[in-house]
Each structure stands twice: as structure tokens, then as C-alpha cells.
Amino acid sequence: MMQTGKRTPSDAARPRRLSSRSARAAGPGPGGEGVDRLAVLVVGLSMVSFLVLYWQAGSPPALRRIAHVDLAGLPVLAGVAWLAFRQ
Numbered sequence: 001m002m003q004t005g006k007r008t009p010s011d012a013a014r015p016r017r018l019s020s021r022s023a024r025a026a027g028p029g030p031g032g033e034g035v036d037r038l039a040v041l042v043v044g045l046s047m048v049s050f051l052v053l054y055w056q057a058g059s060p061p062a063l064r065r066i067a068h069v070d071l072a073g074l075p076v077l078a079g080v081a082w083l084a085f086r087q
Helices: 020-026 033-056 061-085
Strands: none
Touching (some): 033 061
16 A cells, blocks of 8 residues: 555544653753753853842942842742752
């Protein structure tokens, strides 16, 4: 029997394989777990250091929105860090 590339009704019952994109989304990032962990540490250090400098400078009004976004992002970053560092 010749293959035409079309899906038949019997093919619909078979489970489909994950594409490489969906498989990557379920696992560690493209660079591996080490890169994910390093990225979480770098982003966390950046956010916390900005907040420290912001408060040391007397909380300038021009930077208030950035500080609020960083504060709101810290819990999200904590969740991402938990996912990156869990075994």
C-alpha cells in the first residue's frame, strides 16, 4: 500500500508524538538546567540590587514605577526559581 501523507481515521486514534518545541516547553530550557538556574540568579540579583539602590537614593519619583514592577516581579521570580532549582 502506498503512503500518501494523509491521515486516515485509524491514524486519529494513535497518540501523536510531541514536537521538539512542545517537548522543550515541558522540560528545562534550551540551554539546560544550569543556564536556567544562572538566569534566575542574575535576574534576581539585578532586581534586588535595583531596589536597594532605589531606596538608598531616597526613592526618586522618576523610578517609582520600575521599583513597583520589580517588587511585583519578585514573587514570580521566586516561583521560577523554585521550578529551576527543584530536583
